[in-house]
Amino acid sequence: MIFTLAAVTLLGAPLGMSVAQTAAQSRPQDTEVWAPEVPLITPGPFSTVAAPSDAIVLFDGKNLGEWVTTKDKSPARWTVADGVLTVRKGTGNIETRRKFRNYQLHLEWRIPAGITGEGQGRGNSGLFLASTGDGDAGYELQIMDSFRNKTYANGQAGSIYKQYAPLANPARAPGEWQSYDLIWAAPVFGADGSLTSPAYVTAFMNGVLVQDHVALKGATVYIGAPRYAAHGAAPIKLQDHGDPSAPISFRSIWLRELK
Numbered sequence: 431m432i433f434t435l436a437a438v439t440l441l442g443a444p445l446g447m448s449v450a451q452t453a454a455q456s457r458p459q460d461t462e463v464w465a466p467e468v469p470l471i472t473p474g475p476f477s478t479v480a481a482p483s484d485a486i487v488l489f490d491g492k493n494l495g496e497w498v499t500t501k502d503k504s505p506a507r508w509t510v511a512d513g514v515l516t517v518r519k520g521t522g523n524i525e526t527r528r529k530f531r532n533y534q535l536h537l538e539w540r541i542p543a544g545i546t547g548e549g550q551g552r553g554n555s556g557l558f559l560a561s562t563g564d565g566d567a568g569y570e571l572q573i574m575d576s577f578r579n580k581t582y583a584n585g586q587a588g589s590i591y592k593q594y595a596p597l598a599n600p601a602r603a604p605g606e607w608q609s610y611d612l613i614w615a616a617p618v619f620g621a622d623g624s625l626t627s628p629a630y631v632t633a634f635m636n637g638v639l640v641q642d643h644v645a646l647k648g649a650t651v652y653i654g655a656p657r658y659a660a661h662g663a664a665p666i667k668l669q670d671h672g673d674p675s676a677p678i679s680f681r682s683i684w685l686r687e688l689k
Contacts, residue, residue, distance in 0.1 A: 456653065456654075457653065458652055458653050460653070460654075461584075461592045461653070461654070461655075462582035462584065462585065462592075463582055463583050463584045463595060464582050464583060465583070466583070467583060468583050468586065468588075468595055468596055468597075468598060468599045469598050469599065470598075470599050471598040471599060471600040471638050472600070473600040473602065473635075473636035473637055473638055474636075474637055476602070476606065476607055476608075476609070476636070478538065478607075478609075478682055479536050479609070479611065479682070481536070481682075481684035482686065484686055485684040485685060485686050486528070486684065486685045486686070486687070487683075487684045488526060488666070488683040488684060488685055489515055489680065489681065489682070489683040491510075491513030491514070491515075491681060491682075492510070492513075493510060494506040494508065494510060494515070494524070495527075496526055496527055496528070497524045497525065497526060497527065497668075498524065498525060498526075498527055499521065499522050499523070499524055500522060500523040500524060500525045500561060500564060500565070500665075500667055501522050501523070501564055501565075506521075506524040507521040508521060508524055508670075509677075513681060514540075514679045514680070514681050515679065515680045515681060515683075516677050516678070516679045516680075517555065517668075517670050517671075517677040517678050517679075518670070518677070519670065519672060519677060520670070520672070521670060522670050523558075523561075523565070523566070523667055523668065523669050523670050524667070524668050524670070525558075525561045525665035525666060525667040525668070526665040526666045526667075527665070528665065529662075529663035529664055529665055530560075530614075530616075530663055530664065530665070530666065530685065530687060531616040531662075531663045531687075532614060532615050532616055532687070532688040532689065533613075533614050533685045533686060533687050533688055534611075534612070534613055534614075534685065534686040534688060535559075535610070535611070535612050535614065535666070535683075535684075535685045535686075536609070536610070536611050536682065536683070536684050536685075537557060537609070537610045537680060537682070537683045538607050538608065538609045538610075538680065538681045538682045538683075539555070539573055539607070539608055539609075539610070539678060539679065539680050540605070540606065540607050540608065540678070540679045540680075540681075541553040541574075541575040541577075541604040541605070541608075541676070541678060542604060542605065542676035542677065542678075542679070543604050543605025544604070544605075544676075545575055545604045545676045546676075548579060548580075549579070549580065549581045550574065550581055550585060552574060552575045552579050553573075553574050553575035553604065553676060553678060554573070554574045554669075554671040554678075555573040555574065555668065555669045555670075555671050555678040556570045556571065556572055556573050556591065556667075556668070556669035556671065557570065557571045557573055557610065557666070557667075557668060557669075558570050558571075558650075558666065558667035558668070558669065559571060559612075559614045559629075559631065559666065560614070560616060560629070560661070560664035560665075560666070561664055561665045561666065561667035562649060562659070562661050562664055566650065566652075566669065567649065568649060568650060568664070568667055569590070569629060569631075569646060569649055569650055570590070570591040570650040570669075571588075571589075571590060571591070571610065571612070571631070571633060571641075572585060572586065572587055572588065572589045572590075572591045573587060573669075573678060574586065574587050575587070575601070575604055576588070576599055576601040577601040577602060577603050577604060583595035583596075586599065587599070587601055587608075587635065588600075588601075588633065588635045588640035588641070589640075590631060590641060590644060590646060590650075591650050592650060592651065592652070592656070593644075593646060593647055593650070593656055594641060594644050596635065596640035596641065597639055597640050597641070597642065598638050598639070598640060600635050600636045600637070600638035600640070601635075601636075602636060607681075608635065608636055609634075609635070609636055609637070610633060610634070610635055611633070611634045611637075612631060612632060612633040612634065612641075613630075613631070613632040613633075613688070614629070614630075614631055615629060615630040615631075615688075616629055616663070616664075617629040617646070617658060617661075619658075619660040619661070623659075623660035624660075625658045625660075628645045628646055628647075628658075629645070629646040630643055630644065630645055630646070631643070631644055631646065632644075666685070668680065
């Protein structure tokens with residue numbers, strides 16, 4: 431959903447405030463939106479989606495040949511066992527060897543059963559739809575435990591982090607597999623680096639629409655206002671958030687390139 435003027439006020443940015451002034455916000459709380467709360471939805475039974483014939487399979491359950499460590503582009507060091515890819519704490523974010531522009535993506539993820547903690551410290555990771563640099567640079571679709579776990583609306587699972595709260599919360603319980611299916615339209619920049627078309631995202635979580643062709647305001651930032659910097663095709667990134675409560679797992683990751 432697109433925030434109304436009232437929602438802008440909730441973001442801590444009075445009407446008429448410039449982008450530069452908004453970016454000067456110095457606390458992460460300044461860009462947290464807690465109301466209205468996202469409606470709870472019970473998703474239908476889980477069903478995995480097999481990769482179509484023209485898909486690029488990014489994780490087939492066997493190895494990490496399609497992935498590298500974001501920081502130094504060395505082979506990814508997360509754990510692969512029993513067809514599942516699991517964050518290996520302390521090894522850093524991983525990203526695809528290949529770079530993409532527009533695509534359809536399917537990804538399945540799981541918060542461990544018996545997870546502890548609360549809020550953002552409960553099963554936190556992230557899917558970066560375009561990785562534009564080291565660390566957490568890029569555009570993040572949030573991954574975390576949002577099943578009976580309260581946090582700010584634009585930071586829960588299904589959110590475009592710190593930009594758009596999801597339209598619904600269809601989270602499954604920890605220990606159950608969840609899915610993202612999405613369409614990513616990359617931003618377009620002019621020869622001088624100026625933005626000519628923003629990035630757009632449509633996303634389904636567990637078969638429920640959570641982002642409806644939203645125009646991103648820029649790359650993800652933890653503090654301040656999102657902003658764009660010119661870039662071309664980019665890898666897709668998965669986040670090692672360093673969450674001490676439990677590692678997040680992934681499987682069945684595939685992509686179809688779009689024009």
